[in-house]
Amino acid sequence: MTDFFLVLMLPGAGDELQGIKKGVLEIADLIAVNKSDADPAKAREAKREYSSALRILQPSSHHWRPQSMMVSSLTREGLDEVWDLIKQHRQIMEKEGEFAAKRARQQHDWMWTMLRDRLLETFTRRDDVKSRLKTLENGVLEGTTHPTAAVEELLGLIHSANQGR
Numbered sequence: 103m104t105d106f107f108l109v110l111m112l113p114g115a116g117d118e119l120q121g122i123k124k125g126v127l128e129i130a131d132l133i134a135v136n137k138s139d140a141d142p143a144k145a146r147e148a149k150r151e152y153s154s155a156l157r158i159l160q161p162s163s164h165h166w167r168p169q170s171m172m173v174s175s176l177t178r179e180g181l182d183e184v185w186d187l188i189k190q191h192r193q194i195m196e197k198e199g200e201f202a203a204k205r206a207r208q209q210h211d212w213m214w215t216m217l218r219d220r221l222l223e224t225f226t227r228r229d230d231v232k233s234r235l236k237t238l239e240n241g242v243l244e245g246t247t248h249p250t251a252a253v254e255e256l257l258g259l260i261h262s263a264n265q266g267r
Contacts, residue, residue, distance in 0.1 A: 103205070103208040103209075103212065105192065105195070105201065105204070105205075106131050106132070106188050106191055106192070107129050107130050107131045107132075108130075108131065108132050108133075108134060108184070108188070109126060109127075109130045109132070109133045109134070110134050110136050111133055111134070111135050111136065111148060111152065112135070112136060112137055112148075113135050113137065113138065113140075113141055113144035113145040113147070113148040114141055114144035114145075114148070127152075127155055127156065127159055128159055128160075128162065129162060130156070130168050131166065131168050131191055132168060132169060132170070132171070132184065132187055132188075132191075133152045133156070133168070133169070133170040133171075134170070134171055134172075134173045134180070134184055135148045135149050135152065135170060135171070135172045135173065136173050136174065136175055137174060137175075137176070138172035138173060138174050138179065138180070139174040139176055139177045139179065140174075142172075145172045146172065148170075149170045149171065149172050152170035153169065153170045156168050156169065156170060163195070163198075163200055165194050165195070165198045165200060166191055166194055166195070169187075171183065171184070171187075225256075225260075228259070228263075230259050230262075230263070231256060231259055234255065234256065234259070235256070238252040238255060238256065239252075
């Protein structure tokens with residue numbers, strides 16, 4: 103769970119947007135181009151490119167527009183501004199009710215993630231599943247078993263176990 107997603111980027115690391123997944127930029131609340139003291143021109147160019155990318159993406163909130171800025175952890179330039187933006191974001195999200203709504207969604211998602219993980223763990227610990235799982239996995243990897251058939255067989259073990267009760 104996170105309330106604010108800060109992305110730290112480096113200037114001059116090749117094409118600034120090459121290799122950057124669109125998904126990271128879509129969830130960013132702020133992009134900070136670090137080490138701006140080392141090469142200010144490259145840092146300005148990186149900031150400009152990230153700002154352009156953020157403008158064409160749909161922000162995740164109607165009340166907060168992500169931005170990019172230059173910082174230097176070495177000289178501490180921009181760090182106070184980063185903290186100010188984080189606090190401003192929190193105030194806006196709380197005022198607009200988005201903070202509580204996001205937290206509720208995160209709790210809901212966490213519940214389902216834990217349930218899926220525990221169900222899978224419980225299921226794969228069963229002796230009848232363990233005895234078939236490796237064979238089915240190998241069959242899928244080798245292309246001799248279709249994934250759907252493997253899943254259906256494994257799920258059939260639940261049905262068989264319930265019939266025996």
